[in-house]
Amino acid sequence: MTAPTSAPQSPATTDTGPYLKVNDLRVQFPTEDGIVKAVDGVSFSVERGQTLGIVGESGSGKSVTSLTIMGLHNTKRARISGEILVGGRNVVGMSEEQTRRLRGRDMSMIFQDPLSALHPYFKVGAQIAEAYKVHHPNASKSECRRRAVDMLGRVGIPQPARRADQYPHEFSGGMRQRAMIAMALVNDPDLLIADEPTTALDVTVQAQILDLLEDLQREFNSAIIMITHDLGVVAQVADDVLVMYGGRAVEFGSVEQVMRRPQHPYTWGLLASVPSLHGDADADLVPIKGNPPSLINLPSGCAFHPRCRYAGRNGDRSFTEVPELHQVQERGHLVACHLSEADRQKFYAEDIAPSAGVAQ
Amino acid sequence: MVRFLTRRVLVGVVTLIAISIIVFGLFFAVPSSPAKVMCGKNCDAASIAQVETRLGLREPIVTQYTKFMKGIFVGRTYADGTAFERRCDAPCLGYSFRNDEAVTTILSRTVPVTISIVIGAAILWLLIGVSLGMVSALRRGTLFDKLAIGISLTGASMQVFFFGLILLFLLVYTTGLLPFPSYTPFTENPAKWAQGLILPWVTLGFLNSAIYARLSRAQMLETLSEDFVRTARAKGLPLRRVYTKHALRAAITPIVTIAGLDIGASLGGTFITETIFGLRGLGKETVEAVGFLNLPIVVATVLLAAVFIVVANLIVDVLYAVIDPRVRLS
Numbered sequence: 001m002t003a004p005t006s007a008p009q010s011p012a013t014t015d016t017g018p019y020l021k022v023n024d025l026r027v028q029f030p031t032e033d034g035i036v037k038a039v040d041g042v043s044f045s046v047e048r049g050q051t052l053g054i055v056g057e058s059g060s061g062k063s064v065t066s067l068t069i070m071g072l073h074n075t076k077r078a079r080i081s082g083e084i085l086v087g088g089r090n091v092v093g094m095s096e097e098q099t100r101r102l103r104g105r106d107m108s109m110i111f112q113d114p115l116s117a118l119h120p121y122f123k124v125g126a127q128i129a130e131a132y133k134v135h136h137p138n139a140s141k142s143e144c145r146r147r148a149v150d151m152l153g154r155v156g157i158p159q160p161a162r163r164a165d166q167y168p169h170e171f172s173g174g175m176r177q178r179a180m181i182a183m184a185l186v187n188d189p190d191l192l193i194a195d196e197p198t199t200a201l202d203v204t205v206q207a208q209i210l211d212l213l214e215d216l217q218r219e220f221n222s223a224i225i226m227i228t229h230d231l232g233v234v235a236q237v238a239d240d241v242l243v244m245y246g247g248r249a250v251e252f253g254s255v256e257q258v259m260r261r262p263q264h265p266y267t268w269g270l271l272a273s274v275p276s277l278h279g280d281a282d283a284d285l286v287p288i289k290g291n292p293p294s295l296i297n298l299p300s301g302c303a304f305h306p307r308c309r310y311a312g313r314n315g316d317r318s319f320t321e322v323p324e325l326h327q328v329q330e331r332g333h334l335v336a337c338h339l340s341e342a343d344r345q346k347f348y349a350e351d352i353a354p355s356a357g358v359a360q
Numbered sequence: 361m362v363r364f365l366t367r368r369v370l371v372g373v374v375t376l377i378a379i380s381i382i383v384f385g386l387f388f389a390v391p392s393s394p395a396k397v398m399c400g401k402n403c404d405a406a407s408i409a410q411v412e413t414r415l416g417l418r419e420p421i422v423t424q425y426t427k428f429m430k431g432i433f434v435g436r437t438y439a440d441g442t443a444f445e446r447r448c449d450a451p452c453l454g455y456s457f458r459n460d461e462a463v464t465t466i467l468s469r470t471v472p473v474t475i476s477i478v479i480g481a482a483i484l485w486l487l488i489g490v491s492l493g494m495v496s497a498l499r500r501g502t503l504f505d506k507l508a509i510g511i512s513l514t515g516a517s518m519q520v521f522f523f524g525l526i527l528l529f530l531l532v533y534t535t536g537l538l539p540f541p542s543y544t545p546f547t548e549n550p551a552k553w554a555q556g557l558i559l560p561w562v563t564l565g566f567l568n569s570a571i572y573a574r575l576s577r578a579q580m581l582e583t584l585s586e587d588f589v590r591t592a593r594a595k596g597l598p599l600r601r602v603y604t605k606h607a608l609r610a611a612i613t614p615i616v617t618i619a620g621l622d623i624g625a626s627l628g629g630t631f632i633t634e635t636i637f638g639l640r641g642l643g644k645e646t647v648e649a650v651g652f653l654n655l656p657i658v659v660a661t662v663l664l665a666a667v668f669i670v671v672a673n674l675i676v677d678v679l680y681a682v683i684d685p686r687v688r689l690s
Binding site for chain 2: 130
């Protein structure tokens with residue numbers, strides 16, 4: 001999807017347009033073994049109040065994309081091209097000082113494991129107050145603390161004033177992630193990137209955290225990018241879904257389109273690997289065979305072809321030609337696959353739908 | 361905290377008692393007798409026996425040990441049944457077999473020398489080593505980093521007796537920039553104190569800096585890849601603050617431990633450094649005493665070295681708890 005015209009367009013609901021616009025983003029890391037093409041021409045956009053789910057296996061480029069948006073890559077070691085517009089400002093090529101001013105204030109991030117993401121030696125309240133202070137240099141110490149305690153209360157931590165004086169290791173997993181969210185939201189950011197925020201948590205706590213994020217999104221009207229490999233999470237919180245494979249976008253659409261009428265064999269594979277609550281309890285899960293590709297030596301043609309049971313159904317294009325993202329009949333639904341749409345619908349209906357988990 | 365300290369002090373005391381017993385025991389396992397050493401070559405059995413009686417070596421080990429321990433806490437009186445009688449007040453560590461000088465006097469002369477050498481050198485190696493390591497971690501891969509690593513590899517593979525002699529040759533014998541090292545008490549003349557010790561400081565400090573630079577660099581690099589450093593950056597903190605507040609605090613913890621133990625161990629004696637620069641410190645005194653089977657001095661210096669290590673351990677543990685809130689002192 002090198003052509004900017006194929007960039008997914010979400011229906012405009014505000015006059016200002018999407019808060020985050022990523023155009024043809026490429027991130028490469030030169031290494032001794034070769035160039036790692038971690039992200040290879042990805043475009044998407046997110047509006048305020050909307051949630052974009054980015055789904056893919058490890059190494060699909062989803063985390064690199066989010067770190068690049070935050071400007072957290074070492075620009076000396078990563079080659080970044082394309083455009084990342086955050087509220088109209090292009091982050092690509094910005095100086096460290098300029099992105100620093102955006103980080104934490106206009107865009108902030110929640111990480112996967114709150115135990116390692118919070119500093120073990122500083123009190124939770126102090127860490128949140130610090131995040132506020134850095135973007136409000138004139139705020140007094142007591143003001144920052146009050147703000148931190150207030151945020152802890154808003155993310156549902158009981159007795160926030162007492163908890164603010166505790167260290168991260170004195171919090172439970174779910175409480176820690178709440179504290180992390182409080183820290184990310186302390187400056188009312190317009191964009192929140194959540195990188196697998198529930199992966200390290202107990203299942204019972206996961207739903208609470210997702211509910212909390214949804215509530216806070218309603219309150220703060222921020223744009224959210226939810227990075228996950230858990231399709232259940234995506235189904236629950238996302239408005240749009242971007243499926244990534246080997247550093248490229250392979251499918252994009254509304255959560256309804258991607259989860260109910262998926263058209264890319266990789267998306268089918270992801271869906272088939274999810275256990276279904278409603279289907280046959282004895283039915284085996286169907287894993288995607290093989291491993292994610294090396295980002296240094298991507299397979300020729302469609303990067304997914306070595307693992308795709310439908311590769312080659314359409315001549316040898318799967319092996320020689322990199323598929324572009326094209327819109328299917330339905331508006332806003334984009335798929336990068338060489339199969340004809342009719343074939344895709346047929347294969348899905350016959351092979352995948354009967355056993356896939358979330359789509360049921 | 362109080363409970364922790366009490367328990368640790370008690371454990372320390374037990375350790376020290378155990379060490380004193382072992383040293384005492386080992387000494388008597390040695391086939392040679394100090395009386396023979398003192399008496400010289402042309403010595404008959406009678407004079408050896410006389411010396412042994414005077415030194416109290418004829419009594420059973422247990423009695424000797426009890427008397428020794430009693431001397432430390434309440435003092436003791438030496439008597440050999442004749443008119444000879446000498447009162448030794450607590451803390452009494454006995455008298456040198458060699459020249460009859462009170463061990464406490466010897467210690468009060470030699471310990472300040474070693475402490476002066478170690479403290480000065482430790483300040484140097486901590487300042488230079490740790491900052492060099494931290495900066496090269498932050499500038500990983502640059503010329504600065506490569507130079508610092510190269511120099512510290514050279515330093516770490518050098519020896520005190522080699523590097524110290526080179527310094528002596530260049531700065532004292534050839535150019536005469538510095539006088540030959542000597543010890544002047546700090547209270548007497550601080551400037552002279554520093555001038556006389558600058559060579560041992562530089563020697564010991566430089567060599568240890570090399571090790572601390574490599575250690576700090578590795579620690580800092582590891583810390584920089586931690587998630588909480590990324591979080592600090594994601595908050596929008598300036599890099600300087602990320603490094604000095606968030607990364608340094610975590611990277612310094614293991615260095616505090618190692619530095620504490622290193623300093624504690626060095627205080628027990630820096631024999632090679634003291635010998636090269638002709639300084640009469642604890643290390644030199646101990647080694648000489650061992651050669652002469654001078655039991656009172658050996659027991660005293662070994663015990664003192666053990667005290668330094670036990671105390672250093674205790675300080676490190678308390679510091680650790682101060683730095684890392686996850687460590688509970690209980």
